Amino acid sequence: MPRTAARNEVWPVVHAERWALADDLEGLAPDRWATPSLCAGWDVHDVLAHLVDDARTTPVRFLTRFAAARFDFDAYTARGVRAERAADPAVTLAAFRAAVCRTTSAPAPRDTRLVEVFVHGEDVRRPLGIAHDPPRAAVARALRFQARSSDAVGGGRARVAGVTLAATDTDLRLGDGPEVRGPVVSLLLLAAGRTGALADLSGPGVDVVAERA
The missing domain is CATH 1.20.120 (Four Helix Bundle (Hemerythrin (Met), subunit A))
Known part of the structure; x- marks a missing residue:
């Protein structure tokens, strides 16, 4: 692009x-x-x-x-x-x-x-307690960037390595391994190190990332 x-x-x-x-x-x-x-x-x-x-x-x-x-x-x-x-x-x-x-x-x-x-x-x-629905395509773009960026520059590559991130509200799948499913914005928060997002997520990969957190 x-x-x-x-x-x-x-x-x-x-x-x-x-x-x-x-x-x-x-x-x-x-x-x-x-x-x-x-x-x-x-x-x-x-x-x-x-x-x-x-x-x-x-x-x-x-x-x-x-x-x-x-x-x-x-x-x-x-x-x-x-x-x-x-x-x-x-x-x-x-x-x-x-x-x-x-x-x-x-x-x-x-x-x-x-x-x-x-x-x-x-x-x-x-x-x-304020609800907000951000544009999901743009959130997915941010997640793709965060998931491939090194932790040394504030990225989340190590946090989400070895799992598949699967958004339940948009067409996005990233990675390879046990699946972590949830809203795309919660997956972005996970990749950014926000452990509070774990409550929104499901799948066998959640235990993998939770242990790292």
Whole structure:
């Protein structure tokens, strides 16, 4: 697929998902911003701050700040959260809305933007009890990318090695081995290391991935 075509397919989905998340969080009760997210160590407000930072990132900004963090990705990410997490969550949400339509990112494959917006959207919505039905074809595309990417760069190849991922709500089968069945977004969460997704999944491969988790 030509690079321009891939780019043009990704950003409209990312923008729509950002808008949907912003709308879902509008009017959230103050105490619920402290709800632990699916992303270990972060609450809902932290995840939103990370998404603001991610949307505002440019290649130059990423490289400069990554070097300042001594090439420690966790330290780099934590600094971004601190920088964008306002004292008032409403201010962070307004900053997120202002960044919704940006098309900048770190120097990474474009499909990482899909992984980011789908996974972090669920990191926030599921603990808050907010239902969302993302575009399944785009989620499947994100899952294909995540499943073949090395853990060293945030991928999930090792997590899902030796099993077959079979979506029950779209035409997707990946891998070889005992089957793990479930909604495609839950399979993506699994590949991204979210153990909370295991409850949505079935099949003989679930025990394999659960043991790794």
